[in-house]
Amino acid sequence: MKSPLRVAVTGAAGQIGYSLLFRIASGAMFGPDQPVILQLLEAPIEKAIKALEGVAMELDDCAFPLLKGIVQTSDASVGFKDANWCLLIGAKPRGPGMERADLLKDNGKIFIAQGQVIDAVAAADARVAVVGNPANTNCMIAASQAKRLPAERFTAMVRLDQNRAQTQLAKKTGVDLTAVQDIFIYGNHSPTMFPAFAHAKINGQSAPAVIKDDAWLQGPFCEIVGKRGAAIIAARGASSAASAANALVDHVRSLVTPGAVHSVAVKSEGRYGFDANVWAGMPVRTTTPGSYEVITGYEMDAFAQSKIAATNKELVDERAFVADMIS
Ligand code: NAI
Structure with missing residues (x-):
């Protein structure tokens, strides 16, 4: 034991x-x-x-x-x-x-x-x-x-946003949830976060190529995921506690499982357009239990860059509000 x-x-x-x-x-x-x-x-x-x-x-x-x-x-x-x-x-x-x-x-x-x-x-x-x-x-x-x-x-934790995004892509295409892979969340856990759909795979194929509806991906998809917490409060009269708890189980389980690829907010070292030293959601691969490396090399198109710039700005602004407390 x-x-x-x-x-x-x-x-x-x-x-x-x-x-x-x-x-x-x-x-x-x-x-x-x-x-x-x-x-x-x-x-x-x-x-x-x-x-x-x-x-x-x-x-x-x-x-x-x-x-x-x-x-x-x-x-x-x-x-x-x-x-x-x-x-x-x-x-x-x-x-x-x-x-x-x-x-x-x-x-x-x-x-x-x-x-x-x-x-x-x-x-x-x-x-x-x-x-x-x-x-x-x-x-x-x-x-x-x-x-x-x-x-x-x-x-x-940005895993709740990842789980939400994965489910929305599966529902849109009518595939099993497990057919959706590599949907990662960038930035803040707030409505500004960016679910990077361009890199997602559905049954191994590029998600945008399968969905063939960029307007939906750039508009309603990002909006549904970003505002899901508010939608649940409006419907349930209480916040999304069970799915948040479930996401934390997933967050930690993935972090202790070598080889797992998942979204985590980690200290930025300036990759993907984030300021250094903000904590931003990005894709990671677990290396040994509790440790991870940031997955690098995903190309960001102009739309993705603009979304990342917006969520980065929010993180930088939040940091500025508390700068005097932590300096
Ligand atoms: P809740 O209000 O039901 O529970 C919070 C608990 O924290 C209360 O029992 C309170 O007494 C306790 N608490 C407050 N200050 C504390 C301190 N200094 N030390 C120890 N305990 C303290 O709230 P709920 O629904 O459990 O949510 C907790 C937090 O999680 C909220 O800030 C919420 O916004 C956040 N959240 C984050 C999500 C994410 O994806 N990152 C998703 C959903 C919620």
Whole structure:
């Protein structure tokens, strides 16, 4: 039996947490032979702590053979202690009338503190995946605090956008989902993100050649994927928590599976038109468990370049809002 992985989850009593924890404990994230210890971190709010107790009771009641322990805490130095994976979901939501700059700054404080504690107490091989929005910039902020852990260990999730894009291409062409490959997300996890359809394959053929409808690809396709979160809130009256949790399972599962190709927001080194040092979605290939290389060499046409320029601008603007906090 392998020794257990310590998996820290922030915002553990929230909506995404409730859809996520049971899947981690069942083996969906790290595989059916990998035991886990869940280290659940919540905000120091009575209601959240109480809710977390209930979630932990349900985890107990599932009798998951792989679940070897549950830690419940609102102390980050306890929650992240020796953690091999830190899944940062907890974030401050945007309240009514709240300016984007204020949201960035409020979350900046959370992710500065968590970045510092992770760097101080997490395991030597720790990996960090950020989901709490604005995920890319929160990830950049947390990474900016790390002196021990390299920046490549900090990733933000754009996998939900990739999954959404894959499904839309399959529905459009009436093929099985698995026939759609190599659809990658570039940029911010926001409506500006760009699903690079020109490189996607459908049954091994170029997606635009199969679909033969560039107007749909450039217009409605990008729009449906970009605004899917808002469409789900409008329909369900609540945000897309289950599919976000599922995407995080996919994000981590792909990152621990050598050879997997998938979209991850990683530290930019200036490729594909992104400014250096923003965290931008791009295609990666997992090399060894937890490590990856950016897939280079995809050609971007004028349309793709303009979309990437727009999402890059948003990332650069977000960075400017928090620059004084991380400098
Ligand atoms: P939620 O509001 O149901 O849960 C958030 C939880 O985080 C709450 O229980 C809250 O008490 C906790 N929390 C807040 N500050 C914390 C802190 N400093 N430390 C620990 N816990 C803290 O929200 P939900 O639906 O679970 O979403 C969580 C985040 O994920 C939001 O920021 C949301 O916008 C984002 N999200 C990101 C997606 C992506 O694709 N990257 C997709 C969907 C949501």
